[in-house]
Amino acid sequence: MIIGLKDNWKDAQTPHTAYLENIINDFKNRRVTLAPALIDKFVADVERWVISDRRDDLERAADHLDNVLETLSDADQEQLLAELGELFNYTYFTQKKKTIWNAYNLCALSKFRVCPYCHHSYAFTLHRDKMGLLRPTLDHYYAKSDYPHLALTLTNLIPSCYTCNSTLKGSINFRTKKHLHPLFDDEDVSFRCSAAGGTIVKTVSFLDSQRSSLTLSVKATSAAAINSMDTFALRERYELLEKEGIDFAIAQLQTRELIENLSVTNGTAVKLDPRILKARLLRFVPEDYREYLLGKLYLDLDNQFRR
Structure with missing residues (x-):
């Protein structure tokens, strides 16, 4: 889960x-x-x-x-x-x-x-x-x-x-092998972007230049969450979704830079709500992450690359 x-x-x-x-x-x-x-x-x-x-x-x-x-x-x-x-x-x-x-x-x-x-x-x-x-x-x-x-x-x-x-x-018994229950349990699976060199610089140029060395990790803490990760092959499946995750991280940084540069137009201050503009450009509202495909992945990356 x-x-x-x-x-x-x-x-x-x-x-x-x-x-x-x-x-x-x-x-x-x-x-x-x-x-x-x-x-x-x-x-x-x-x-x-x-x-x-x-x-x-x-x-x-x-x-x-x-x-x-x-x-x-x-x-x-x-x-x-x-x-x-x-x-x-x-x-x-x-x-x-x-x-x-x-x-x-x-x-x-x-x-x-x-x-x-x-x-x-x-x-x-x-x-x-x-x-x-x-x-x-x-x-x-x-x-x-x-x-x-x-x-x-x-x-x-x-x-x-x-x-x-x-x-x-399939036939895995959730009574004898505990798993997270979506209707009751708290979320305990998280995502993070990592670089082969160990350090990530939160800039578009860094992510673009290091794309081939970036990976997504999937982690859990409780035994039930680890069982859920194994049963539903979350590590393996999200390895195939690294492109979507890294693309989102880059888009998030680009959007932030764009908003920061849009402070003045024609000499007049542009009245922008940065959160609303960011949500519209990324087509992602962090508070509603559960409603989007890959929403938890995007939420965790949004938090990781927030400056």
């Missing part, structure tokens, strides 16, 4: 909670005339956690299934997982439907349109004639195959690109 998506699902919380509550209530109504079974007690135990927007409830729901499965035979484990998968049916949720709440409606309410894991792929949603046309993949932070009761839990759904979700993450 490069950027955090705290409050990403704020606008979706109410309709999605209603959708989950309807699923659970319909299940309870269908079971009224049937003999109590393991799934009945399990759903009653986890209901409040499944619809919650709290991280500790996400963990409680996952822990509860782990504890229950330890008490069951292999056959009963398989049956419970299958029944939970059928109840919290993610496949049905992802179908393109015009009126019923579904994955396209949910993703349309995502506040960000860039993959939080790599931050260089879009993750936006389109509708046509009220029908879902395309949307980001929804990564199940805790795999729905292992935790099927969390297949529709909002805090377990991360809008992401296909490369991060399917190609790179």
Whole structure:
């Protein structure tokens, strides 16, 4: 994870909670005339956690299934997982439907349109004639195959690109190997430009002349962030984006020099807001870095080369 998506699902919380509550209530109504079974007690135990927007409830729901499965035979484990998968049916949720709440409606309410894991792929949603046309993949932070009761839990759904979700993450277990959670954790991946000689002079001429010796480094401090860097191949992927990063650093310095030289025109002081002009020329607003492709890279370089 490069950027955090705290409050990403704020606008979706109410309709999605209603959708989950309807699923659970319909299940309870269908079971009224049937003999109590393991799934009945399990759903009653986890209901409040499944619809919650709290991280500790996400963990409680996952822990509860782990504890229950330890008490069951292999056959009963398989049956419970299958029944939970059928109840919290993610496949049905992802179908393109015009009126019923579904994955396209949910993703349309995502506040960000860039993959939080790599931050260089879009993750936006389109509708046509009220029908879902395309949307980001929804990564199940805790795999729905292992935790099927969390297949529709909002805090377990991360809008992401296909490369991060399917190609790179694959079947890696985020329960046993901790990773940053975009909906809850603080950002802990940073970028920096380095020169082979060790010293960078913050001038356009230096960066232009030393371009071939400049590199981008990607760093993290916590174990979860380091795991995220490894899983999503951030070092390797951003090595391929060095040109974009160095071009931005040079453009930032050039823009600053331009603004400094535009103090007088025709003998009259030009009233410029340097921050606004810089943002327009670079097409980048530092405060909104999460909304841009490569925005965290640009933010860190903007801070590094600020004079």
